[in-house]
Amino acid sequence: MKENPIRSLPGIPVLLILLILLATAGWMLLTGVGVAGDDPSGTRVAWGLLLGLASFVCLFGLYMVEPNKAAVLSLFGKYIGTVKENGLRWNNPFYAKKKVSQRVRNFESGKLKVNELDGSPIEIAAVIVWQVIDSAEAVYNVDDYESFVHIQSESALRAMATSYPYDQHEEGQLALRSHAAEISQHLQDELAERLADAGVRVVDARISHLAYAPEIAQAMLQRQQANAIIAARTRIVAGAVGMVEMALAELQKNGVVELDEERKAHMVSNLLVVLCGERGTQPIVNTGTLY
DSSP states (O other): OOOBBBOEEEEHHHHHHHHHHHHHHHHHHHHTTTTSSSSSOOHHHHHHHHHHHHHHHGGGGGEEEOOTTTEEEETTTEEEEEEEOOEEEEOOTSSSEEEEEEOOOOOOOOOEEEOOSSSOOOEEEEEEEEEOHHHHHHHHTTHHHHHHHHHHHHHHHHHHHHTOOOOOTTTTTTTTTTOOHHHHHHHHHHHHHHHHHEEEEEEEEEEEEEEEEEEHHHHHHHHHHHOOOOOOHHHHHHHHHHHHHHHHHHHHTSSSOOOOOHHHHHHHHHHHHHHOOOSOOOOOOOSSSSO
């Protein structure tokens, strides 16, 4: 079922014509029964009744189409076409007319509790921006396209959340918390595939809420803090080792002092203590010999 645009007549000229025809039918009835004339005429009355009835029925062919809305027309269950011209329009009065909004809409899903890839329970929610682009598919391919969008969005969000871990544990691994752009694109692609049959285009899809479930939030926070401390310590040690190597190389290059292996080890130990310690060191000045 694909959208089929059809033409419609402008409503205001048609309305004026129908009003004139109704006034003419009223005049014919009045003159036919002798109210406005002396000789009653059955023929004039009959034509007046037919003209008035036809004009009154044609009034039901008028309908309003607002900007960014479409009117889906059907005749006795058969799809006729879609009208998108704005304003007052007119078509066959026997057409059934269903209005479909083609404006950009958005909604925020409720907070869903799901298990991420590693099995930890998390809470996740997303904001979905969508738009109807095919009114015929939206009306005839699904029972209620708005409910269809909401249910499929939550289903796609659940499926996406179970495909990724909450935090990145390996280099290059996609995670819900650290790769927002990639995760949002995955969610948008998943929704576009699910909603294509309903004539809906997904404009944007982004995670609006992401957190560990309350029962494990404290434990996960401690794990994140431990990982951060380990990463920071690793970087500090790597930098300290590089500075010690540079210091020994400069001392040897400039010939400032000759150091045997024992003295080098002692200097390396002192420098690592100074560079890797959390607190400032208190120097001890040796006024004698090293030994």
